[in-house]
Amino acid sequence: MRHAVRIFQGLFIMALMVACASVDLACIATQPVTLSFEFGGLTRSYRVYQSALYDGSVPFPLLVMLHGMDQTGDDMIPLTGMNAFADQIGFNVVYPDAYQGNWNDGRNVSGIAAYDANVDDVGFIQAVLDRVSSSLYVDDSRVYVAGMSNGAMMAHRLVCEAPERFAAAAMVAGALPANLEGACYPVLPVPIIAFNGKNDGVVPWSGGTIEMNGRNLGETLSVPATIARCVANNRCNPAAQIVAMPDASPTDGTRVYRETYTPQIGGADVVFYRIEGGGHTWPGGAFYQLLMGTISYDIDASALIARFCLDHTR
Incomplete structure (x- = not known):
């Protein structure tokens, strides 16, 4: 079934490209369309x-969504349901693909193509x-980035190295790569919203080495140290205002606390959602609970990210 869907998507994209005569996004409707170009020899x-609200007459916000390891931008669409919020609230979304499934977030792990090729x-x-x-009428003052896991770490790197491009950033189930600790001093503060589960079995709450299937995938700061670094970089009061979120889904095994x-x-x-009992998952999203741990349904990360981002301009 999935193969058939991909064939249909491919035929649809080809038809669009023929109809447009060139790859002009202005002629594409609301169907996500895959485009490619050469960059850095790849x-x-x-x-x-x-x-659905975009007609090209006014500049529109743009949200960049970064997928996790061994995934593609396609995988972020059903995982997050972000396109529905794009239609409801009014912003366009771009889903880039990492090189061979992994973003070069700075962990520099040998044996992974994106790191080996720098x-x-x-x-x-x-x-x-x-x-x-x-191709689209983008409001450059309202460009945002959000990521999951490896994509969240890439979002951290973008905030460190290209803060002028983003009006806000969102990180889900990620932490600051340890290799970036000594180099992450952004010239501009970037508003940040972040989500981490305390029972994340992939990105350890306490930091240190990430291991999956016996593979060493580099090191990160602890989640508290990551948030503290964001707070310091953004020149915030280090004393958080902590609110217990309503236990909207009492049977999901989680409780969520918002730190502002x-x-x-x-x-x-900086707004941080600490998810007691949460795993390596997207709150409110669709993920593999048996592999990645508990999903919290007390909050919807996509809704919170969309609203947080659109509240900020560069």
């Missing part, structure tokens, strides 16, 4: 979803933004 790809993903994602902006860090003059806010 063929790279991405998908664009146009909101792929310039910071440059690639900025190039994607430039290409989308050349208020910025000082010239800073940017």
Whole structure:
């Protein structure tokens, strides 16, 4: 069935390209369409979803969604359901693909293509933004990035190295790669919303080595240290305002606490959702609970990310 769907998608994209005569996003409706270009000597790809509210007459916000390890941008669509919020609230979405399934987030793990080749993903994602902006009417003051796991770590790297491109960033089930700790001093603060489960079996709450199936996948700071670094970089008051979120799904095995860090003059806010009992999952999303742990349904990360981002401009 999945193969048949992919064949249909391919035929649909080919038909669109013939009808458009060139790859012009302005002629594409709301179907996500995969596009590719050469960057850094590699063929790279991405998908664009146009909101049902977009007609090209006014500049529109753009959200970059970064997938996890061994996934593609396609996988983020059903995982997060973000396109529905794009239609409801009004923003376009781009889903880039990592090189051979992994973003070069700075962990520098031997044996993974993106690290071995030192792929310039910071440059690639900025190039994607430039290409989308050349075809769609993008509001450059409202460009955002969100990621899951490896994608969340890549979002951290983008905030460190290209903060001027983003009005806000969201990280789910990720932490700051240890290799970036000494180099992450962004020239501009970027508002951040983050989500981590305390029972994450992939990205350890306490930090250290990430291991999957016997593979060493590098090291990260602990989740508390990651949030503390975001708070410091964004010039926030380190004393959080903590609120227990309603236990909207009493049987899911989680409780969620929101920590809000208020910025000082010239800073940017940090909002962190600590998920007691949560696994390596997207809150409110669709993921493999048997493999990745418990999903919290007390909150919807996609809804919170969309609203947080659109509340901020660069």
